[in-house]
Amino acid sequence: MPERIYNFSPGPATLPYSVLQEAAVDIVNFKDSGMGLIELSHRSKLFMDVADETEALLRELLNIPSNYKLLFLQGGASSQFFMVPMNLLQHDQKATYLNTGVWAKKAIQEAQLFGKVEVAYSSEDITYRRVPKDDEYTVSSDSQYLHFVSNNTIYGTQYPDMPDKTVMLVADMSSDILSRPFDVSKFGIVYAGAQKNMGPAGVTIVIIREDLLDKVGDRVPTMLKYKTHAEKDSMFNTPPCFALYCVGRVLNWLKNFGGVAAIEKINREKAAVLYEAIDSMEMYRGHAEKESRSLMNVTFNLPTPELEARFIREAAAVGLDGLKGHRSVGGCRASIYNAFPREGVEKLVSFMADFAQQNQ
Structure with a gap:
């Protein structure tokens, strides 16, 4: 396997x-x-x-x-x-x-x-x-x-x-x-x-x-x-x-x-790591207004559709799959539900930094 x-x-x-x-x-x-x-x-x-x-x-x-x-x-x-x-x-x-x-x-x-x-x-x-x-x-x-x-x-x-x-x-x-x-x-x-x-x-x-x-x-x-x-x-x-x-x-x-309260703490931590990356890099722009941001589905865009397609393709090649946004809105979307591990979020953030540096 x-x-x-x-x-x-x-x-x-x-x-x-x-x-x-x-x-x-x-x-x-x-x-x-x-x-x-x-x-x-x-x-x-x-x-x-x-x-x-x-x-x-x-x-x-x-x-x-x-x-x-x-x-x-x-x-x-x-x-x-x-x-x-x-x-x-x-x-x-x-x-x-x-x-x-x-x-x-x-x-x-x-x-x-x-x-x-x-x-x-x-x-x-x-x-x-x-x-x-x-x-x-x-x-x-x-x-x-x-x-x-x-x-x-x-x-x-x-x-x-x-x-x-x-x-x-x-x-x-x-x-x-x-x-x-x-x-x-x-x-x-x-x-x-x-x-x-x-x-x-x-x-x-x-x-x-x-x-x-x-x-x-x-x-x-x-x-x-x-x-x-x-x-x-x-x-x-x-x-x-x-x-x-x-x-x-x-x-x-x-x-x-530990139940719902325990998983909420983890969910907030995971989302915070990803939103911090989006907010700190010029390459990425979050779709949702900050006060309405989801802890489950993090949506963002890159400067052009071509860069978004490359980002999604190269991310999948290193084991970060499913990042393509919904067909009705485009862009990128990272869904980080309860079972999604924090280390996956951290790997995505690292990839985002590398991608931004390579595509300045």
Whole structure:
């Protein structure tokens, strides 16, 4: 096997190596059962134990209150863009959205199919370089909820603090869940695709307050009702078994690491090292405004597209892969999620200095 490289991919993203090693064994012979993990019945005791452990770990790490249901669904966060308003919003009701990036805009477009949508803030006109402060927008008193995307993977912005409004919060936390503590009790729904910070692609985590399960209308299809999955403990149909198992292993790794507060400290240190390099060298220019910078996705540009292409190509040649920016914005992007090691950030910073010196 070749030496492992540093994978800066924004998702699917790098996972703890110990998790990959565990999965490599369990996918062939799970707990000496004579069956591979992906062969198990999802209703067998072996797999039900996996699901129960995964839920318990997530509840512990995020301190999820007992009046919240935890669902393991499919379809990615993109399916939640329509499931949220489909379950919570009637055609004559209003919801408020904050437009801070591509995924927020897609969520707005889906919500408009089901009710009235008020976009209280948008940074689209400045290429999504920042997220709003609380005093930069208002939420109508008749709004059913405030929806926002906590971390914007493409543009490298992140809310330094969660919005502080009296209205119920709904958040897409796909790219920064478990990277820092937050108060679940302030939210009606939190959802996140696993493939950035929790595990492989295939499973989407939904944390929903129990009283919201009964808001759904009669004409919503069975599979698209949160209540359907809550009543069956995410076993209404066959769940994404392997992805769910991997999430459990990542959660176990995080717990052993010291939990969410411990990983937040490391995340801040990693991001600080990289942003310091960007700010101190003339060759590089950060995309996001400083007060909105993401700890998970660091976006930056070089003076020309040609230099950016050379930078990405030469970085990959020395084991720094996945640095190409999203096709919609270009530039470079280093995704440094929980499992990404600090030494990879330090190697990138060293490469950046060498590249700048050689291309003056």
